Amino acid sequence: MRTIYxxxxxxxxxxxRDKAMLVIIFAIPVIQLVVLAYAATFELxxxxxxxxxxxxxxxxxxxxxxxxxxxxxxxxxxxFSTERGVEDILQNKAKxxxxxxxxxxxxxxxxxxxxLQFLINAVDGSTAGLIQSYSQSILRQFSRQTQPRxxxxxxAGNISPIRITxxxxxxxxxxxxxxxxxxIIAILVTLICLLLSVLNIVREREIGTxxxxxxTPIKKYQFIAGxxxxxWLLAMFILTFALAVAFFWFQIPFRGNILFxxxxxxxxxxxxxxxxxxxxxxxxxxxxxMFINFFFVMIFMMMGGIFTPxxxxxxxxxxxxxxxxxxxxxxxxRMVLLKxxxxxxxxxxxxxxxxxxxxxxxxxVFRYQKRSA
Amino acid sequence: MSNNLAxxxxxxxxxxxxxTAVDHISFDVGRxxxxxxxxxxxxxxxxxxxxLIGLLEPTEGEATVAGFNVYTExxxxxxxxxxxxxxFSLYADLTVWENIRLYGGIYGLSRDAIKSKxxxxxETLNLEDARDKRIGSLPLGWKQKLAFxxxxxxxxxxxxxxxxxGGVDPITRRQFWEQIYKVAEEETTVFVTTHYMxxxxxxxxxxxMVDGKIEALDSPNGLKQEFEADDIEEVFVELAxxxxxxx
Numbered sequence: 188m189r190t191i192y193x194x195x196x197x198x199x200x201x202x203x204r205d206k207a208m209l210v211i212i213f214a215i216p217v218i219q220l221v222v223l224a225y226a227a228t229f230e231l232x233x234x235x236x237x238x239x240x241x242x243x244x245x246x247x248x249x250x251x252x253x254x255x256x257x258x259x260x261x262x263x264x265x266x267f268s269t270e271r272g273v274e275d276i277l278q279n280k281a282k283x284x285x286x287x288x289x290x291x292x293x294x295x296x297x298x299x300x301x302x303l304q305f306l307i308n309a310v311d312g313s314t315a316g317l318i319q320s321y322s323q324s325i326l327r328q329f330s331r332q333t334q335p336r337x338x339x340x341x342x343a344g345n346i347s348p349i350r351i352t353x354x355x356x357x358x359x360x361x362x363x364x365x366x367x368x369x370x371i372i373a374i375l376v377t378l379i380c381l382l383l384s385v386l387n388i389v390r391e392r393e394i395g396t397x398x399x400x401x402x403t404p405i406k407k408y409q410f411i412a413g414x415x416x417x418x419w420l421l422a423m424f425i426l427t428f429a430l431a432v433a434f435f436w437f438q439i440p441f442r443g444n445i446l447f448x449x450x451x452x453x454x455x456x457x458x459x460x461x462x463x464x465x466x467x468x469x470x471x472x473x474x475x476x477m478f479i480n481f482f483f484v485m486i487f488m489m490m491g492g493i494f495t496p497x498x499x500x501x502x503x504x505x506x507x508x509x510x511x512x513x514x515x516x517x518x519x520x521r522m523v524l525l526k527x528x529x530x531x532x533x534x535x536x537x538x539x540x541x542x543x544x545x546x547x548x549x550x551x552v553f554r555y556q557k558r559s560a
Numbered sequence: 561m562s563n564n565l566a567x568x569x570x571x572x573x574x575x576x577x578x579x580t581a582v583d584h585i586s587f588d589v590g591r592x593x594x595x596x597x598x599x600x601x602x603x604x605x606x607x608x609x610x611x612l613i614g615l616l617e618p619t620e621g622e623a624t625v626a627g628f629n630v631y632t633e634x635x636x637x638x639x640x641x642x643x644x645x646x647x648f649s650l651y652a653d654l655t656v657w658e659n660i661r662l663y664g665g666i667y668g669l670s671r672d673a674i675k676s677k678x679x680x681x682x683e684t685l686n687l688e689d690a691r692d693k694r695i696g697s698l699p700l701g702w703k704q705k706l707a708f709x710x711x712x713x714x715x716x717x718x719x720x721x722x723x724x725x726g727g728v729d730p731i732t733r734r735q736f737w738e739q740i741y742k743v744a745e746e747e748t749t750v751f752v753t754t755h756y757m758x759x760x761x762x763x764x765x766x767x768x769m770v771d772g773k774i775e776a777l778d779s780p781n782g783l784k785q786e787f788e789a790d791d792i793e794e795v796f797v798e799l800a801x802x803x804x805x806x807x
Contacts, residue, residue: 189665189668190665190666190668192665193661193662193665193666194662194666196661196662196665197651197654197658197662200653200654200658201653201654204653204654205653253617365640385704394649394652395645395647395648395649396649396650396651398615398645398647398648398649399643399645399649400666401614401615402614402615402638402641402643403638403663403666404635404638404639404666404667404668405666420696441579535750557614557634557635558616558617558634559615559616559617560617
């Protein structure tokens with residue numbers, strides 16, 4: 188224990204003597220959290236559309252107004268040629284062309300069903316889907332408001348006998364930021380923790396100080412503990428800091444027991460550190476370690492269900508996420524913070540994280556050899 | 561094994577693939593002896609040292625250090641040896657005192673012992689004013705002297721020095737050797753590799769390694785007589801001429 192104490196003292200001195208470390212601890216989490224939370228959104232805002240209005244009636248004008256009034260769409264161009272509209276899509280000036288045919292208003296008044304054409308840029312399939320569904324719901328509302336007034340014909344007969352009432356639970360406002368912030372916290376804690384662990388052993392190897400430690404009677408577990416504990420505490424501190432930003436700045440409701448978040452993070456970080464120390468130990472240079480680090484970070488991020496739901500991945504990819512620790516961590520964060528999930532809901536995932544840590548950490552201790560074969 | 565031997569090797573060998581870095585070397589080093597381990601670059605000195613201090617597993621042969629087997633008792637050896645390498649290895653971002661405290665702590669010295677050792681060591685080196693300076697800001701010569709002092713702080717039976725005086729000026733080198741003599745007087749065995757042939761004259765016995773083999777081993781005077789040379793440098797050049805390796 189005494190040896191570990193001296194090693195910890197050394198590690199902490201080195202960490203806080205590094206000026207970049209203060210930036211890493213305080214600035215990076217806030218910047219990442221604030222920027223990503225506002226930027227990483229799938230909501231539509233001000234989607235530019237090109238208007239081709241062959242009708243030029245009050246009805247067509249009302250239609251355009253009702254699109255713009257939602258704030259989801261804004262008119263970015265106008266012409267009397269569908270080709271011109273498509274050209275705007277090609278030049279990325281618009282994401283959609285709205286073609287209103289002649290006699291749109293007239294048909295609407297006479298109770299006929301007027302057609303409308305929407306040309307949507309579907310290079311980004313999920314955005315195109317959103318544009319389509321937003322447009323449809325705007326159109327539905329538009330026709331409900333307009334038809335009776337113009338035609339005086341009751342549409343009561345058209346109302347479907349099944350009424351669907353949608354109630355959004357847990358995130359009534361469908362606020363995307365609420366959903367993203369716990370995921371982003373998971374990412375940033377992971378990034379910092381993994382990076383610090385990855386650089387740890389290999390930095391000493393590059394400088395040559397590790398050789399001096401290896402000729403001392405220091406035990407392997409003492410050495411690893413000396414490397415592990417400071418990074419773990421640091422990552423837990425950053426987590427706390429980020430949670431405070433989430434609570435006070437983004438006003439995310441902490442519905443569940445915050446201790447579950449800490450318990451999960453504590454176990455999760457041990458696994459991440461095990462992985463980091465394994466990478467660090469296998470690398471000869473910091474550069475090498477960074478490249479391997481990138482590989483894991485990319486896979487963790489892309490397959491962690493933070494930006495894209497795991498449920499929409501192909502079957503084989505979903506099965507792969509079983510061994511992706513950040514997928515559990517992000518999911519538990521969201522469940523506990525946003526839904527107030529309790530022990531029964533998360534115990535299986537905590538079990539999985541424990542298993543990952545229990546495999547990776549001893550492996551890291553084992554792989555670290557004071558003597559090369 | 562006899563208690564009077566600090567190091568004993570018998571056909572100690574290390575291969576890297578097909579390459580035999582250290583080729584069946586056998587020698588003994590007595591307790592309290594200053595043993596010079598000479599050889600050209602690439603002769604295998606560092607590989608040999610790394611096997612003795614438990615950083616590298618030997619391919620074959622036997623060796624004991626401080627009475628312990630290098631294969632099976634490497635961690636016991638580590639309690640009884642000190643080591644200072646050519647690659648300077650105190651922590652540059654820690655102060656002199658913090659480095660001393662760290663290594664004192666690792667070797668299990670009590671807090672009081674660490675304090676008194678530190679004071680004694682800084683006084684001897686005349687570095688009291690540098691106590692709270694970071695190692696990285698000190699001149700190379702000071703660093704080397706400090707690294708040596710830290711390596712012998714826990715009063716090891718044997719201290720291994722791998723080119724300890726590389727790159728330092730002649731005056732500092734001389735002071736460094738005064739330090740070495742001082743610990744040798746206290747019955748500490750000194751195993752030192754060097755490039756400087758004048759330093760070989762300070763050793764009790766000298767071995768010269770060529771292409772992984774020990775080609776000569778005797779006292780400096782014995783070697784000079786055997787090779788009819790005026791100094792060790794002549795002996796060394798004579799032996800190293802036949803070397804195939806080197807840079």
